[in-house]
Amino acid sequence: MISTFEIFKIIIGIIIAGFFLFFAVKFLVVLAPQQTQNIEVAELKSIKNTIEKTLVYGISQNLTVRSEIEYFPPYISRKNNVRIDGSVPFFLNDGNLLYVYPNSLDLGFWKMGWVGVLPETKVIYNLLTFSPEAYKTILEITEQFPDSSEPSITFGLCGGETEYTSNTKTNFLKPIRGIVEANQSYQIQGFNYAQCTKQIPNSIKVTIADTEIDTDGILVIHENNGGKVKLAGNKMLVYKDGLDIFSVILGGEQIYNYKNEIQFSQLSVFLKKEIERMDLLRKVYSNPQYRTPDCIGLLATAKPNLENLKTLVEITAANDNYNTKDEMDLFGELVSILNENYNQLESKGCS
Amino acid sequence: MIYWISKGLKLKGQFGIMEYILLSVFLIVILILGIFMLSGFEQLKTRGSDSKESVAGNILSMNIITHSDLFTKKDGQLDDSKLQGFVENSCEDFEKTVGQQACVEIEALLPSAREDNNCNAGNYPECNKWTICEEVCTSRGGFRILTLPVNIYRSIQDRVDLGILTFKAPS
Incomplete structure (x- = not known):
């Protein structure tokens, strides 16, 4: 027969075990997800610091990102309430390996520094005319991107079924800069100045034209000192500098x-x-x-x-x-x- | 005899219960202390990370001053004629630019000037100290203070002076 003392021992045992179990379960249910979120917030804050420092120190760097970034400026995560300082303009495209670089919008007498954050990117220009203005537009857009090989940011021209791609921004811009400086119409030998029909996977297609045409991707209609950008969905926006087009490429009208x-x-x-x-x-x-x-x-x-x-x-x-x-x-x-x-x-x- | 044995067992049982109660009380006290310690560590961690963030924000604001076209002649070189524009009634614009409320003192270290000569509308360019958002400095109690050596371009005299920028953010 069990004595009162034995029953007491069992009850105390159950109470203590329950006490431990309660905290163990509470830790698992409440603290473990919170810990995961803390790790995510810590990573997002580190990204935030990198972006902000890039503007003032002017040093480009790579970032490996595991957390989910939601680009809604000035936020990089509304869910975790992580935002970039309002005085730091930044343009971001999500990815696992990101390149953070400084750049600026230069009006001559006034300059606004900004930070770009880009994953591996391939920009394909579909050139429909060979006027100096068209090449100047390409130059203005490309200047907004960084020169990066890791993650690779590459540029190319496409016309019909032909595609010319350069592995770096410098190599791509070298001949284009020459054409713009000479300010003369220049037709690249063997290149077809027609709509790009080639399917180029994982690329951003930017068509440069002097009149409005139907095309997939982004259409840039250049005029004197600026022009218009047509988005998918036929929305037309006025641009006055390369950064206007760059911002449209990254995030549309918003x-x-x-x-x-x-x-x-x-x-x-x-x-x-x-x-x-x-x-x-x-x-x-x-x-x-x-x-x-x-x-x-x-x-x-x-x-x-x-x-x-x-x-x-x-x-x-x-x-x-x-x-x-x-x-x-x-x-x-x-x-x-x-x-x-x-x-x-x-x-x-x-x- | 039987009476003494049963009484002895009863006493042993009572001591046993007491032991268990004491053990349970100690365990519970240790657990509660552990919980307090853990939450205390968490709080300290949060406070530490908040303070780290706040310092990072102050450093960013200070660097914006030395890099923005609003205050500089060229990157890293403050322009005294631009600083002069922020000396009076410019707190709102200043806050908008650097992203936080702060008071900034910039002093040109001139070998000829032994005392600070605060710049105002009447004595520019013959002065060597600019205070931006002075009301923040005078109205608040505690500050987090950061200093940075800077170059100051004296636009009228066309020379570059060495200076000290003191950034005071209310803590």
């Missing part, structure tokens, strides 16, 4: 809007500060101690142009008018005028 929002927001602050600076410098240069008559005149010329561009930029930013060709043409004109002003200020040592 990333195009992101690029323009950040560009116009940063440019607006810059222009506001430059107008104030022009006033300050004019005031200082009018002091007989620092008098330089050339500078006063040049600063007076630049200020209204800065004000005009600031007004246009503010209107564009407020109404999301990046997609209006006339306004973007005006933007391009004002940028050219300001570049002249800044070159003169620089050459006279006034800024």
Whole structure:
């Protein structure tokens, strides 16, 4: 017969075992997935740090990624609430092995640094004309990509059934740069300037034309100082620089809007500060101690142009008018005028 | 005799129960202490990683100042005429640019100047210290402070001075 003490021992044993079991189960159910998520968040934060550091230190590097990245700028993961600092523009395409590199949008008098994050990529240009503008468009788009062999980022031309692919960006751009600098129409011997009919797997096809045509992939219609990009689904967007096309290639209209929002927001602050600076410098240069008559005149010329561009930029930013060709043409004109002003200020040592 | 044996067994049983109760209490206390220690470690880890993130954010903001066209003549070289534009009423623009609230002091180390001469609208370019978002420096209590040696281009004098950038972020 079992004594009271034996029963007591059994009950205590069951309670203690239950206690241990409870914590073991709780650990497995709650802590183990949380631990997995912590590892994922730690990796995403490390990617975030790499992207942010790339902008300021300007060093490219490879990243091996196991976690799921969801590119929704400024987030790289909304699920885990991991976001890139708002002052760091970045353009990302998901993959296991990524190349993180710095680049910039250079308007001449103003530059905006940005970071690109790309996996293995193959860009195929389908050139339908051989004008210098068409080659210039290719040059502008390709400049947005890095020169990387691991992961490999390659470029090629396709016409009809013919495909020419270069293994590096430098090799691909060498002849194209020559054509653009010579500014003369150039027909590559034996190359067919027709729609690409060859199936090239795992590639991004970008068709360059001077009129609207039906094509799969992305169609770039180049005009003077910019043009239009046609997305799958017939949506047409205005572009004014290579980064506009690059953003469309990576993420369609959403990333195009992101690029323009950040560009116009940063440019607006810059222009506001430059107008104030022009006033300050004019005031200082009018002091007989620092008098330089050339500078006063040049600063007076630049200020209204800065004000005009600031007004246009503010209107564009407020109404999301990046997609209006006339306004973007005006933007391009004002940028050219300001570049002249800044070159003169620089050459006279006034800024 | 039987009475003494049964009484002895009863006492042994009671001691046994007491032993088990004591053992159980010790086990439970050890378990609870273990749980507290584990959660304490977790908290410390989280606090450590938050602090690390915050420092990384401050370093990023500081580097943005030395690389942005808003403050520099060229990469890594601050332009004094651009800094002057941020001395008064520019906290909002500054915050938008560097991504956080902070106060920044940039001081040109001139062999001729023994004292700080704060820059304002009246004394530029004859000054050597620019304070951006001074209200943040004066209104908040604790700061995380980082410093960085910088080059400052004096646009009127057309020369480059050595300087110190002090970044103060509210902690």
